[in-house]
Amino acid sequence: MSAPAHANGSPRALPGTGASSFWGKLLEHRTALWRTASIGLFFLVWEIAGRIPISFAFPTFLETLRAFLTMLFDGSFVAAYAETLQPLVIGIAISAVLGVGLGIVMGLSRFAEWLVAPIFIVLQAAPMAALIPLITFVYGIGLVSKTLAVVMLALPVIALNGYKAVRNTNPSLVDMCRSFQGSWWQRIVKIILPDASPIIFAGLRLGLAAGFIGVILAELLITPTGIGDLITYHRSVADYPEMYAAVVSIILVSTLTLSALEAFEVRVLRPEKKKG
Amino acid sequence: MRNITAAASAAATVPSPDAAVEVRGICKMYAEMEALRSIDLDFPAGKLTTLLGPSGCGKTTLLKIIAGLIPATSGEVRVNGKPVTGPGPERAFVFQDFALMPWATVMRNVAFGLELKGVGKDERQAVAQKYIAEVGLSGFENKYPHELSGGMRQRVGLARAFAVNADVLLLDEPFSAVDEQNRRKFQEDLLRLVDLEKKTFIFVTHSIEEAVYCSDRIVILSRRPGRVAQIIEPEIDRTASPDAIRRDQGYLDTVEEIWQGLKRYVD
Ligand SMILES: Nc1ncnc2c1ncn2[C@@H]1O[C@H](COP(=O)(O)OP(=O)(O)OP(=O)(O)O)[C@@H](O)[C@H]1O
Ligand SMILES: [Mg+2]
Numbered sequence: 001m002s003a004p005a006h007a008n009g010s011p012r013a014l015p016g017t018g019a020s021s022f023w024g025k026l027l028e029h030r031t032a033l034w035r036t037a038s039i040g041l042f043f044l045v046w047e048i049a050g051r052i053p054i055s056f057a058f059p060t061f062l063e064t065l066r067a068f069l070t071m072l073f074d075g076s077f078v079a080a081y082a083e084t085l086q087p088l089v090i091g092i093a094i095s096a097v098l099g100v101g102l103g104i105v106m107g108l109s110r111f112a113e114w115l116v117a118p119i120f121i122v123l124q125a126a127p128m129a130a131l132i133p134l135i136t137f138v139y140g141i142g143l144v145s146k147t148l149a150v151v152m153l154a155l156p157v158i159a160l161n162g163y164k165a166v167r168n169t170n171p172s173l174v175d176m177c178r179s180f181q182g183s184w185w186q187r188i189v190k191i192i193l194p195d196a197s198p199i200i201f202a203g204l205r206l207g208l209a210a211g212f213i214g215v216i217l218a219e220l221l222i223t224p225t226g227i228g229d230l231i232t233y234h235r236s237v238a239d240y241p242e243m244y245a246a247v248v249s250i251i252l253v254s255t256l257t258l259s260a261l262e263a264f265e266v267r268v269l270r271p272e273k274k275k276g
Numbered sequence: 277m278r279n280i281t282a283a284a285s286a287a288a289t290v291p292s293p294d295a296a297v298e299v300r301g302i303c304k305m306y307a308e309m310e311a312l313r314s315i316d317l318d319f320p321a322g323k324l325t326t327l328l329g330p331s332g333c334g335k336t337t338l339l340k341i342i343a344g345l346i347p348a349t350s351g352e353v354r355v356n357g358k359p360v361t362g363p364g365p366e367r368a369f370v371f372q373d374f375a376l377m378p379w380a381t382v383m384r385n386v387a388f389g390l391e392l393k394g395v396g397k398d399e400r401q402a403v404a405q406k407y408i409a410e411v412g413l414s415g416f417e418n419k420y421p422h423e424l425s426g427g428m429r430q431r432v433g434l435a436r437a438f439a440v441n442a443d444v445l446l447l448d449e450p451f452s453a454v455d456e457q458n459r460r461k462f463q464e465d466l467l468r469l470v471d472l473e474k475k476t477f478i479f480v481t482h483s484i485e486e487a488v489y490c491s492d493r494i495v496i497l498s499r500r501p502g503r504v505a506q507i508i509e510p511e512i513d514r515t516a517s518p519d520a521i522r523r524d525q526g527y528l529d530t531v532e533e534i535w536q537g538l539k540r541y542v543d
Contacts, residue, residue: 175345176375179363180389180440190392194379270379272420 059241067241068248076230077249084226087143088215091150095207099155100200103162104188107169107196117163124156128214132221146218153214154207161203165196197269205258212254296321296444296476297342302351304337310501311337314351317495317504321443324470324477326487328534329497329505330541335480336372338502339446342478343369355444365393368437370447374429376421382408383417385432389440400439407435410469427458438469444476452482463490464518484538488512488530489521496534499541506537 026033043061050060059067071077102120106113132149139145169192177191193200219228227246234243266273295318304312311334319325327335340346342353344362353360355367368389376385383401384391386408390400408417411431421429430450437445451459463486470477470490481487487494488510498505510530512521521527 170375172371172373172375173377175340176369176371177392179343179345179367179369180392181363181365182392186392190388191377194377272379272422 057238057240059244063241064244064248067239068245071230071242071245071249077227080227080230080246081249081253082226084215084219084228087146087218088150088211090143091147091214092154092208092211094147095151095154095158095211096204098151099158099203099207100162103159103164103200103203104166104192104196106159106163107166108188108192113163117160120156120159120163123152124160128153129217129221132217136222141223145222146215149218149222150211150214153217154211157210158203158207161206162196162200165199165203166192168199169195194269197265201261201265201269205261208258208261209254212250216250294320296356297478298354299338299342300352300354302338302341302348302353304334304341304346305349312341312348313501313503315502315504319444319476319478320493321476322474323492324479324490325493325495326491327478327480327495327497328482328484328487328538329502330499330538331482333497333499333541334502335497336448338497339369339448339478339480342444343367343446345369365440366442367444367446368440368442370430370433370437370445370450372449372452374421374433374453376429376432378421381418381420382413382424382432385421386435386439389436393440403439404435407438410438410472411435412465425458427454427462430454430462434466434469438473442475444478447477447479449480449482451486459486460518466490467514484531484534488527488534494534496537508534 046064047061050058050063053060102112102116106117128149131152132145135145135148135152139148173191173195174187177187182190215226216228219226220232224232227250230246231243234240234246297317297319299315299317299319302312302315303310315338327338329335337346341348342355342360344353344360344364344367355364377388380388383404387395387400387404390403395403405417408414411434413428413431413435416424416428421432424432430453434447434450437447451462454462467490479487479490481490492509494508494510495504496506496508497503508530510526512524512527512530514521516524
C-alpha cells in the first residue's frame, strides 16, 4: 500500500525549473549569505544589549561604529598601529623563521627532537601572561621586551606544528623521491615542505593569532603604547565606545592578516586547492 | 606451461647472461621477524616476471630491496651485473598507492624524475608529454591528482616511471586500487607497453589471473618467511586477442595449477 503513495508523492517533490534556478543561485552563495546573516545578527544582539543597557560601560553597536569611523579618519588608528605593528611584525618574522626552521630540524632529526621539543612543549603549556612582567624586569620596557612577548607566545606553536608536519610526511612520497635518486636537499624542498605546508601554515596562523595576543598583553602590561594605549586611555576617561572600537579594530586587523596568510598559502604552495 | 623450479635452483649460482636482475641469497630480518629467507632469482631482460604469494610473504620487501629502498640483511642484488647499493637510474618504481604529489599537475608529476635529475623544463616536458600520450592521458596534463580516477592516477605513476627511461620497472601491485573493469583495460595496455618499451618488468600482484595473463614468468613465494616455492612460465600465445587469451585452455589450466599450489597457504 505504501509503494503507490510514494510513487504519487515523488513527482510533486520535484521543484519547477524557474524556482530551481533561483534556489540554485541562492545555494551557490549560501556560505557567504550565512556569514553575512550571522554577523548581522551578532550586531543586532550587540545593539539591543547596549540599549538595555547590560552595563553602563557597554556601548551600543552604533555608538561603537561611530567612534570607530572617527578614529579611523582622524588618524589615531594609523598612529597606534604604526607603533603596535612594529614589535608584532619583528616578533612574528623571528618566530616564523626560527619556528619553521627548528620545526623542520626536529622533524628530520631524532637528536634535535630529543634536544629541543621538550622546551617548546613546556613553553606552550606555561602561562605566558605571567612571564611578561619578568621580561620587563630583564629587558626593560622598550621594543625588545614587546618583541620578546610576541616571540614567546608565537614561537612554540609554530615550531611544534612544523615538527609534527614534517614527522608526518607521507612516507610513500619520500620513498618515491628516493627511488628517483632525489638528493637530500631535493627531498626536503620538493617533497617534505610542500607536503607539510598545510600544517606548517596552520601553525603560522595560530602563531600569528598568539602574536596579536602577545603584543596587546605587552602594551597593556608593560607600557601603554599603540593600540594598547588607546584602550587604556579611553577606559581611564570612560570613553567606552572608543575603547570598544579599538578592541574591534584588533579583531579586524588580525582576521584580515590571517586571511591574507591563507590566500598566500593556497596561491604559492598548494595550487591544487584553488580549483576544488 | 613450463615448471622450471628445479632448473632455476640449479642455475642459481651461475649468472645467466640474459638476466637483467640477479638476486643472490637475499635474507631480510625486521628486528626479530624473518621476512625473506635466502632468495635466489634471475629476472630475464625484456620480460615481465610476476612475484605472487600470500599476503605478508615479503613481496613488497623483495621489490624494495631490488629498488634499493631498503637494505637486505644479507645477500646481494645485481642489476645489469652491478651490485645494488641504493636507488639507481636503471630502475624505476611504480607505487601501490601511486605516490603522486597532490600539489603538482599530471605534467609535473610525470616529469618529476627528470626534474630531480636537473633536466631543463622544456626538454622534460617534451619527454613527459610523450609518455602521457602513451598511457592515454593526453588532455589531462594540467589536472591535479585529486581530479583523476584511481586508474588514471596509476597511469600517471606508470608514465613517470617510463619517463626516466630505466631498464627495469618495478611495479608493486599497481592495479590493486583500481576497479575490475579498469584493471582489465590496464592489463591489456600494460602488455602493449611491455612490447613497445622493451624493458624488464618485475610485477607484484595478489591476483593469479593477472599474473598468468600478464607474465612471461611467475615466481611463487611461500608464506612467511618468504622463499621461492615455484617458478612457472605460462606458455600462452600473446598474439591472440585479450578475450581469446582469457578463454584459452592453457591460461585456465595455469590459473588452476597455481591455485592448487597456493591453496595450502590459505587458512
Ligand atoms: N618496516 C617494517 N618493519 C617491520 N616489519 C615489517 C616492515 N615492513 C614489512 N614488515 C613485515 O614483513 C612481512 C612482509 O611484508 P611485505 O610488505 O613485504 O609483504 P607483502 O608480501 O608485500 O604483503 P602484501 O601482499 O600484504 O602487500 C610482513 O609480515 C610485514 O608485517
Ligand atoms: Mg605488499
